[in-house]
Amino acid sequence: MAVDTKAAPAASDEKELLISGSEAVAEGLTLADIDVVTGYPIRPYDTVIQAIAKKIANGQLVAEYIVAEGEHSQFEIVKHASTVGARVFCGSSGVGWAYAMECLVVTPPLRVPMVCLVGNRALDDPGAFGVEHNDALFVRDLGWMLCWIDTSQEAIDTTLIAYRVAEDRRVLLPLAISADGAFLTHSQALTLVPPKEKVDRFLPRYDRGELLLHPDNPITVAPQANEDWVIEIRRQNDEAMKRAVGVIEEAYADFRRVFGRGPENPWFEEYMTEDAEVILVGMGTISLPMKVGIRNMRQQGKKVGLVRLRWFRPFPTEKLVAVLSKAKAVGVVDRDYSFGSPFHSGVVANEIRAAMYNADKRPPLLSFICGLGGREVTLADVDKATDMCFAAAQSGKSDAKTHWLGVRE
Amino acid sequence: MAALICEVVYRGIFQKNLAARIARGIVLSARKSGRWGIAFGRYGDSPQRNGIPAKDFAIVADSKEELEQNMARYEPKHVDVTICVDDTLSKGVESWAWYGLQPINRLTVPNGTVLMTSLQSFDELLSDIHKKDAPYKLSLIRAKASFSGLWVYKEDHTEVRILGALAKIAPAFLTLDAVCQAISESEWGSDLKVASARKAFDRIETRDVKITEGNTEIPYSYEMPKWWEMREGVTIPAIPIGKPKEGGQGYVPERNPYFKKYTTRTMRPVIDFDTCVKCNLCWISCPDSCFDVMPDATFDANMEACCGCGVCEAVCPVENCITMVNESVFSDNASQWEMWRKDKGVYKTWLIDKISNKKATARSHGFRFRGQYEEELKQDLDSGGVEIIAGIPGENAQHKTV
Numbered sequence: 001m002a003v004d005t006k007a008a009p010a011a012s013d014e015k016e017l018l019i020s021g022s023e024a025v026a027e028g029l030t031l032a033d034i035d036v037v038t039g040y041p042i043r044p045y046d047t048v049i050q051a052i053a054k055k056i057a058n059g060q061l062v063a064e065y066i067v068a069e070g071e072h073s074q075f076e077i078v079k080h081a082s083t084v085g086a087r088v089f090c091g092s093s094g095v096g097w098a099y100a101m102e103c104l105v106v107t108p109p110l111r112v113p114m115v116c117l118v119g120n121r122a123l124d125d126p127g128a129f130g131v132e133h134n135d136a137l138f139v140r141d142l143g144w145m146l147c148w149i150d151t152s153q154e155a156i157d158t159t160l161i162a163y164r165v166a167e168d169r170r171v172l173l174p175l176a177i178s179a180d181g182a183f184l185t186h187s188q189a190l191t192l193v194p195p196k197e198k199v200d201r202f203l204p205r206y207d208r209g210e211l212l213l214h215p216d217n218p219i220t221v222a223p224q225a226n227e228d229w230v231i232e233i234r235r236q237n238d239e240a241m242k243r244a245v246g247v248i249e250e251a252y253a254d255f256r257r258v259f260g261r262g263p264e265n266p267w268f269e270e271y272m273t274e275d276a277e278v279i280l281v282g283m284g285t286i287s288l289p290m291k292v293g294i295r296n297m298r299q300q301g302k303k304v305g306l307v308r309l310r311w312f313r314p315f316p317t318e319k320l321v322a323v324l325s326k327a328k329a330v331g332v333v334d335r336d337y338s339f340g341s342p343f344h345s346g347v348v349a350n351e352i353r354a355a356m357y358n359a360d361k362r363p364p365l366l367s368f369i370c371g372l373g374g375r376e377v378t379l380a381d382v383d384k385a386t387d388m389c390f391a392a393a394q395s396g397k398s399d400a401k402t403h404w405l406g407v408r409e
Numbered sequence: 410m411a412a413l414i415c416e417v418v419y420r421g422i423f424q425k426n427l428a429a430r431i432a433r434g435i436v437l438s439a440r441k442s443g444r445w446g447i448a449f450g451r452y453g454d455s456p457q458r459n460g461i462p463a464k465d466f467a468i469v470a471d472s473k474e475e476l477e478q479n480m481a482r483y484e485p486k487h488v489d490v491t492i493c494v495d496d497t498l499s500k501g502v503e504s505w506a507w508y509g510l511q512p513i514n515r516l517t518v519p520n521g522t523v524l525m526t527s528l529q530s531f532d533e534l535l536s537d538i539h540k541k542d543a544p545y546k547l548s549l550i551r552a553k554a555s556f557s558g559l560w561v562y563k564e565d566h567t568e569v570r571i572l573g574a575l576a577k578i579a580p581a582f583l584t585l586d587a588v589c590q591a592i593s594e595s596e597w598g599s600d601l602k603v604a605s606a607r608k609a610f611d612r613i614e615t616r617d618v619k620i621t622e623g624n625t626e627i628p629y630s631y632e633m634p635k636w637w638e639m640r641e642g643v644t645i646p647a648i649p650i651g652k653p654k655e656g657g658q659g660y661v662p663e664r665n666p667y668f669k670k671y672t673t674r675t676m677r678p679v680i681d682f683d684t685c686v687k688c689n690l691c692w693i694s695c696p697d698s699c700f701d702v703m704p705d706a707t708f709d710a711n712m713e714a715c716c717g718c719g720v721c722e723a724v725c726p727v728e729n730c731i732t733m734v735n736e737s738v739f740s741d742n743a744s745q746w747e748m749w750r751k752d753k754g755v756y757k758t759w760l761i762d763k764i765s766n767k768k769a770t771a772r773s774h775g776f777r778f779r780g781q782y783e784e785e786l787k788q789d790l791d792s793g794g795v796e797i798i799a800g801i802p803g804e805n806a807q808h809k810t811v
Contacts, residue, residue, distance in 0.1 A: 225643075228505070232634075232639055235636040
């Protein structure tokens with residue numbers, strides 16, 4: 001059971017509901033008053049579509065709900081709706097996300113602030129339903145902002161923050177919120193739902209300005225261009241992603257001001273890292289067994305901490321390096337794979353290796369692949385990874401390998 | 410250490426295979442004397458749409474290293490020989506938006522050569538070719554623009570005649586014997602083609618062009634915006650709505666200020682404003698919105714916007730009211746309507762002179778009636794199969810009702 005173990009105290013004006021991560025996203029979408037949503041079912045993403053349908057049927061949300069004939073159309077429809085000024089939502093899982101790839105590619109250069117939910121799911125084959133992060137990671141190089149959430153509370157909060165960031169005129173980039181299939185999409189936890197008045201103070205109206213496709217503002221979107229233009233367009237995207245860093249920090253600060261809660265550090269959650277000799281790094285609901293494992297190990301006197309990465313794009317390079325540099329060893333646990341990559345590691349491990357390259361202090365880094373296809377990440381897995389990290393901390397050397405945990409061998 | 414760099418300027422689609430054959434022929438001919446070479450097209454600079462000016466290049470060099478040295482850029486910035494296989498391109502080329510008008514001799518090195526197929530005189534061509542700040546040579550092969558493109562390859566020997574002429578221009582790289590050998594070995598070669606190449610070698614006409622000679626027009630040009638000056642989101646603003654012409658009468662649409670497109674044109678409409686019945690069909694059918702509505706409700710084809718497609722002539726219900734005439738007989742883009750308004754008698758004389766010119770009203774690109782291809786080839790091959798005039802002018806006349 002992936003339940004947030006810290007019971008949040010109910011603020012007077014917030015409702016406490018027992019809802020899944022997907023339902024929490026739907027609560028967020030209702031509060032954000034989205035205009036157009038497209039749906040094509042695929043597990044586990046379908047849970048959010050079902051929740052939105054219910055909101056609309058109950059009269060709690062007024063939005064165009066368009067059932068597309070596949071993911072490709074689904075993303076095209078919201079892309080176009082967004083260019084005419086609609087606040088849009090869409091999403092998918094696994095190979096459904098892959099099927100929409102052509103549309104996902106064109107969304108960032110067109111500066112469409114689409115917000116999506118990726119219910120992380122293993123890619124076929126074999127046909128599988130459990131979580132892997134490779135689906136959302138498809139778009140990591142293309143100008144999509146990517147974040148991973150851990151709880152239902154984070155689901156609703158991040159949904160509101162996502163529109164604020166994506167639609168900011170300085171950014172205007174699509175944003176995919178990743179939620180681990182089953183562990184988050186299908187697990188109901190006690191969640192605070194803020195009142196609409198507060199949301200209205202936090203989230204301004206979507207305004208595309210001169211990029212709005214409208215009869216009063218006739219423009220051509222996405223013309224053909226030759227080599228004299230493409231690199232400039234890429235450079236614009238690059239700048240938007242760089243500007244997103246400041247906009248994200250602004251949004252989280254404002255979120256705390258308006259709602260009176262939320263993390264100080266938007267980029268990652270730190271758990272017992274202050275005095276940690278070994279720091280484990282992971283994304284998503286993997287934090288739960290890791291936190292429990294860390295508490296057990298702390299009782300044995302082992303100084304272990306966790307960095308749960310929330311934002312993968314933009315990647316919080318400096319902040320992450322500052323924290324990880326203090327450790328004697330770092331263990332990165334990937335719930336994804338990158339076959340043939342350096343050290344045959346997962347994506348996050350290699351990103352962190354790259355981020356640490358210029359650091360003055362580079363502790364040994366161990367890379368783990370774990371929990372693929374929704375396999376349970378056990379406390380024993382966490383213990384094993386941590387022990388290996390302590391050994392590396394002692395020797396002062398990375399082992400230049402990638403260790404698969406929880407695989408039958 | 411030496412290299413020969415050639416560009417082949419051609420009309421997209423209509424001549425793409427012709428240009429490719431010439432570029433290949435240069436490399437294969439130079440190979441006969443042990444040289445290295447490369448032939449390439451740059452589709453970024455050659456959009457390969459109907460009639461849009463495009464380029465192929467051929468580079469041959471003494472060594473592989475020198476060849477690489479000349480290849481290490483997107484495309485050559487200077488060429489020893491500019492080959493132009495359509496003399497209507499002598500007015501300059503504009504292949505994409507923001508490129509401006511590029512004189513045909515822009516890349517030609519000082520004392521280099523512009524080699525053209527044309528039936529015009531040197532002086533007629535030099536009234537179109539822009540002045541250059543260095544002397545160069547203008548060489549001519551007597552032929553009209555060959556149509557050897559995507560759909561059909563007209564075997565009128567244009568490619569071998571160009572190669573034969575090049576042997577005269579750059580004998581250090583391409584000897585006539587090497588050219589002839591390369592032609593006979595190629596899949597499209599024949600003894601007759603070898604003979605055509607030899608004749609072209611003998612018949613090429615060349616004259617020096619001084620820096621004082623040429624069209625004095627300053628070609629329009631633009632500075633490309635920086636990345637931070639460009640609109641975001643891959644968006645471009647629409648062309649604004651146009652304005653009335655005079656006294657609130659008529660209508661002149663705004664047009665793309667960065668892409669005039671008229672170098673795509675090989676023929677232009679000549680309009681008889683006296684017989685125009687103001688039916689709107691030309692205006693409404695023009696795919697480029699090139700017609701300006703005049704205060705008297707007639708339609709003036711704006712020559713900065715007309716691509717010369719001929720749709721207006723086809724839809725006009727009045728016989729000889731709109732007639733397509735070859736671009737070579739015009740020297741500017743001036744308004745026909747203004748000329749007509751100024752002096753109707755003078756205009757009538759000018760109009761009749763243009764539309765009764767059988768050579769100038771023959772279609773220069775494409776085949777318009779069954780058997781035209783065979784008929785053209787029946788003509789003297791080594792003059793490029795010229796003088797086809799039957800059946801073409803006013804080709805839609807039988808359908809005209811007014």
